[in-house]
Amino acid sequence: MTQTNTVLIVSDRPQLAALLARAVENVVACRCIEPSEPLPTALPAVAVVDVSRNAALARAWVARLHASRIATLQLTNKADAIGRAVSATRTLRADAPRTVVLATLFGLIDSRRTRERPVLGVATAARAESLARVADAMITRVFEAAGAGSVLTPAEADAGTEVILEAISECGIRTWLEAVERHDQQLYQHSLSVAGYAAAFGTGLGLPHADQMRLARAALLHDLGKARIPLAILNKPGRLTPAEMAVMQTHPAIGADLLRDQDGFDAQTLQVVRHHHEMLDGSGYPDGLAGAAIPDLVRLVTICDIHSALTERRPYRDRLPHRQAHALMLDMVPRLDADLLRAFERVVLHAIPDVAVA
Incomplete structure (x- = not known):
């Protein structure tokens, strides 16, 4: 099997999968499949496993991706698995905010790119713009929660921070500032x-x-x-x-x-x-x-x-x-x-x- 410059989303929640795919496609090609489908012959560089209705099937997918050396983000309801890192597998709660999921996923993409430059190659300015959108969505939610008296989660702040560190490391401060400047809200900017x-x-x-x-x-x-x-x-x-x-x-x-x-x-x-x-x-x-x-x-x-x-x-x-x-x-x-x-x-x-x- 060959590895391609793609992200694979394996999900039994089609609506969430579609939302994630639209965001991911700003950075790299993305494909969604049902958990019952086989692993594609053309392997992805990074995968998301969001299988909540069948724990055994979820474990099988994680093991299959691990065996193929594919960096994986698993969304799970199992409390003892949250936050645990197993090799190249990261875990988040199945109900984690989408901004946190995206930030964690982009972190896996960036880590993969660091190790294998030919994989997931994207123009620097476009990459910075995409990361800025993710970070902007996160900080917007945090400020809105603060204004409304809702719960603020350290996980969201950490995820947004990781995105910014990755952007600075990969694109540099000048490109980051240029990307951020294109966002409208002055406070978030x-x-x-x-x-x-x-x-x-x-x-x-x-x-x-x-x-x-x-x-x-x-x-x-x-x-x-x-x-x-x-x-x-x-x-x-x-x-x-x-x-x-x-x-x-x-x-x-x-x-x-x-x-x-x-x-x-x-x-x-x-x-x-x-x-x-x-x-x-x-x-x-x-x-x-x-x-x-x-x-x-x-x-x-x-x-x-x-x-x-x-x-x-x-x-x-x-x-x-x-x-x-x-x-x-x-x-x-x-x-x-x-x-x-x-x-x-x-x-x-x-x-x-x-x-x-x-």
């Missing part, structure tokens, strides 16, 4: 941009993968509290009044409280969400922290946040070129960490020529 900067920063600093995840995840969620800020303030095209600014400045504490009320969000993420507007001289908010009281992870995200805000186009002003934005941030020392600012320039900005985005 900003969150994805800051997370991209954070992922590039962590990678450039040589942080271990777990620390890169922690940094990028915190950056992705840093503005979560804005889900509870009135849209009239959030989307105001001009300068905020003092009263409106006071409302806006409640978003860090709101976001931290939202995450604290959920299970599974670590203390470092909560610190970033609450303190990303703190300044080293104590002039920030909401708690007026200063100096050593502000953790390094917060300092890193603060730099990414400010740089992203300065270089984004807003209704009331044009964006700044990256070098001009960085010069303004250097003038903010000692409010910002000078050593980290120099590191940001060295490991991130060199990859973003101003001519590409100015």
